[in-house]
Amino acid sequence: MYKDYWRSNLKILSILLTVWFLVSFGFGIIFSDFLDQFKIGGFKIGFWFAQQGSIYFFVFLIFIYVYLMNKLDKSYKEKMNKNKSD
Amino acid sequence: MDTQSLTYLFVGLSFSLYIGIAIWSRASSTNDFYIAGKGVHPIANGMATAADWMSAASFISMAGLIAFLGKDGSVYLMGWTGGYVLLALLLAPYLRKFGQYTVPDFIGTRYYSNLARLVAVICLIFISFTYVAGQMRGVGIVFSRFLEVDINLGVIIGMCIVFFYAVLGGMKGITYTQVAQYCVLIFAYLVPAIFISILMTGNPIPQLGFGDTLVNTDTYLLDKLDKVTVDLGFNAYTENTKTNIDIFCITAALMFGTAGLPHVIVRFFTVPKVSDARKSAGYALVFIAILYSTAPAVSAFARMNFIDSVQEVNYQEAPSWFRNWENIGLIAWKDKNEDGLIQYSAGNALEGIKPDFSNEKGVSGERVTINDPDMTNNNEVYIDRDIMVLANPEIARLPGWVVALVAAGALAAALSTAAGLLLVISASISHDLLKKMFMPKITEKQELFYARCSAAVAILIAGLFGIYPPGFVAQVVAFAFGLAAATIFPALLMGIFYKRLNKEGAIAGMISGLVITSAYIINFKFLNIDLNSSEYWFLGISPEGFGFIGMILNFCIAILVSFFYARPPKNVYLMVDQIREP
Numbered sequence: 001m002y003k004d005y006w007r008s009n010l011k012i013l014s015i016l017l018t019v020w021f022l023v024s025f026g027f028g029i030i031f032s033d034f035l036d037q038f039k040i041g042g043f044k045i046g047f048w049f050a051q052q053g054s055i056y057f058f059v060f061l062i063f064i065y066v067y068l069m070n071k072l073d074k075s076y077k078e079k080m081n082k083n084k085s086d
Numbered sequence: 087m088d089t090q091s092l093t094y095l096f097v098g099l100s101f102s103l104y105i106g107i108a109i110w111s112r113a114s115s116t117n118d119f120y121i122a123g124k125g126v127h128p129i130a131n132g133m134a135t136a137a138d139w140m141s142a143a144s145f146i147s148m149a150g151l152i153a154f155l156g157k158d159g160s161v162y163l164m165g166w167t168g169g170y171v172l173l174a175l176l177l178a179p180y181l182r183k184f185g186q187y188t189v190p191d192f193i194g195t196r197y198y199s200n201l202a203r204l205v206a207v208i209c210l211i212f213i214s215f216t217y218v219a220g221q222m223r224g225v226g227i228v229f230s231r232f233l234e235v236d237i238n239l240g241v242i243i244g245m246c247i248v249f250f251y252a253v254l255g256g257m258k259g260i261t262y263t264q265v266a267q268y269c270v271l272i273f274a275y276l277v278p279a280i281f282i283s284i285l286m287t288g289n290p291i292p293q294l295g296f297g298d299t300l301v302n303t304d305t306y307l308l309d310k311l312d313k314v315t316v317d318l319g320f321n322a323y324t325e326n327t328k329t330n331i332d333i334f335c336i337t338a339a340l341m342f343g344t345a346g347l348p349h350v351i352v353r354f355f356t357v358p359k360v361s362d363a364r365k366s367a368g369y370a371l372v373f374i375a376i377l378y379s380t381a382p383a384v385s386a387f388a389r390m391n392f393i394d395s396v397q398e399v400n401y402q403e404a405p406s407w408f409r410n411w412e413n414i415g416l417i418a419w420k421d422k423n424e425d426g427l428i429q430y431s432a433g434n435a436l437e438g439i440k441p442d443f444s445n446e447k448g449v450s451g452e453r454v455t456i457n458d459p460d461m462t463n464n465n466e467v468y469i470d471r472d473i474m475v476l477a478n479p480e481i482a483r484l485p486g487w488v489v490a491l492v493a494a495g496a497l498a499a500a501l502s503t504a505a506g507l508l509l510v511i512s513a514s515i516s517h518d519l520l521k522k523m524f525m526p527k528i529t530e531k532q533e534l535f536y537a538r539c540s541a542a543v544a545i546l547i548a549g550l551f552g553i554y555p556p557g558f559v560a561q562v563v564a565f566a567f568g569l570a571a572a573t574i575f576p577a578l579l580m581g582i583f584y585k586r587l588n589k590e591g592a593i594a595g596m597i598s599g600l601v602i603t604s605a606y607i608i609n610f611k612f613l614n615i616d617l618n619s620s621e622y623w624f625l626g627i628s629p630e631g632f633g634f635i636g637m638i639l640n641f642c643i644a645i646l647v648s649f650f651y652a653r654p655p656k657n658v659y660l661m662v663d664q665i666r667e668p
Contacts, residue, residue: 013175013176019263024341044308051152062170062367066361
């Protein structure tokens with residue numbers, strides 16, 4: 001029961017942290033120079049990720065995490081209550 | 087009203103607001119004093135965290151730094167925001183579930199060892215004092231430039247205000263004051279940014295404006311900036327000059343360091359529920375992102391405006407801000423070609439970089455420096471990067487009330503961070519050192535008394551740093567983040583996610599992270615300053631980024647050493663299970 005909960009938690013963490021790594025270290029640093037050859041408006045894309053985009057993604061990631069974890073906590077508690085009443 | 091009376095008015099109003107809040111939210115128990123009685127709403131806590139986090143460095147220095155670094159400056163933007171993802175996902179909810187007062191508390195309990203607690207306290211005090219020194223310098227700059235009072239008097243006024251609400255109110259007083267300070271500082275940051283964005287690009291949103299075209303032309307602002315910077319002999323604004331591996335490591339050290347900073351972590355102990363800790367980290371990052379996404383726009387505008395308003399201008403007709411900052415010594419001009427015009431380009435204007443003024447005036451009326459001009463280039467202007475944000479409204483000729491607002495905002499940023507830091511210092515002394523280690527018999531009332539005493543002493547020391555600023559403030563910032571990344575972050579992370587780690591492993595890890603990171607930074611920043619360049623660095627990693635290497639070493643050594651010693655006792659396993667459960 002608790003093990004399932006922890007495993008789902010670790011799964012959520014690894015997916016979200018992969019995105020975290022990709023938008024900052026990936027697009028903002030490692031592939032930044034490559035992405036700089038493409039432009040949206042006045043922004044080179046690598047430059048935009050390094051100075052703007054990564055920050056927006058960070059905010060977005062935390063709220064996704066809040067949403068997923070609240071859902072996971074709720075289902076865990078429901079299962080626990082069901083076990084108790086059985 | 088002129089700008090100066092407006093500044094007095096705004097600063098006076100904001101200070102009386104902070105004092106009013108402090109009286110209204112006095113702390114009456116250690117629970118109130120350390121963690122605000124766990125009764126802070128997640129949105130309020132998010133704002134307080136944002137104000138706590140955004141220091142004089144974020145408000146005053148960061149945009150100026152990026153203005154001169156260009157794309158290299160991205161390390162600060164990503165580094166100081168990305169750490170919140172790590173905090174929210176990996177640390178905050180679990181540490182809140184643990185439910186104690188301080189960061190060393192968790193480390194001491196999880197690793198069942200007072201030695202581990204002591205190592206954590208030492209790192210914490212070092213990190214926090216490093217930081218406080220920087221805040222007090224910020225307070226000094228603002229007071230001397232905008233209120234034209236003596237720097238020392240300014241620092242003393244700042245100390246009195248912080249003393250009042252930190253010592254009386256503890257965490258509770260600080261939290262609600264920080265909410266007010268956040269509102270002041272973000273308003274003060276956004277108003278000039280929006281004004282300047284409209285003036286330069288016609289776009290009222292700075293985040294979009296800096297990717298937009300300049301007013302009445304088809305040229306994009308960033309393209310123009312690239313061209314102008316290259317023409318003056320600098321690197322193109324939107325291109326890196328540092329190597330990728332160095333940028334990677336600096337960003338990582340700042341991110342992991344952010345997630346390991348005690349004064350930030352402790353904020354998540356103040357919310358009522360575990361789910362609130364997660365939410366609160368999200369709100370905190372929203373409030374931080376509002377400033378951090380505006381900052382690079384401000385940088386680009388400021389660099390453009392600065393070049394436009396001084397290049398090839400006769401010194402005697404230079405805008406008034408140029409002379410105001412010259413009088414304080416943060417701008418200097420050396421007429422190398424003796425044509426009376428200001429020429430700005432790449433390279434140092436003076437030998438020894440920083441100006442050392444004599445009392446004489448030059449031919450054009452400029453302040454004469456004792457150091458000789460650096461004749462290897464044509465640059466005639468020395469400018470301290472710290473002044474860009476403060477000078478920006480004046481450079482863009484915005485009305486006086488905007489200038490006054492920025493002064494009040496900068497003070498809010500410096501004071502809110504100073505207060506948060508002083509609180510974690512006092513809590514770690516009264517709670518971790520006295521109550522948990524040396525004087526376990528003291529009552530709650532005595533502990534509260536000691537907490538207030540240590541807060542007062544910490545404020546005095548911080549004030550001394552402001553009045554007699556140690557010359558090494560800028561160098562030790564790398565230290566604070568490097569140490570947080572190399573010591574506190576791994577100990578916390580493995581404490582939650584790796585049950586097998588025992589006290590021997592944790593202590594060995596923290597000490598090796600501490601030693602190797604300090605040794606590397608001290609070597610390049612204090613002992614062998616002339617060797618501080620990429621050819622001598624380990625793998626080309628600068629001292630600023632070395633905390634990341636220290637962190638990896640900490641993880642490896644901690645896990646390795648763990649296997650040679652017994653597993654942690656049963657109750658530690660139970661404790662970790664308990665903090666993992668929702």
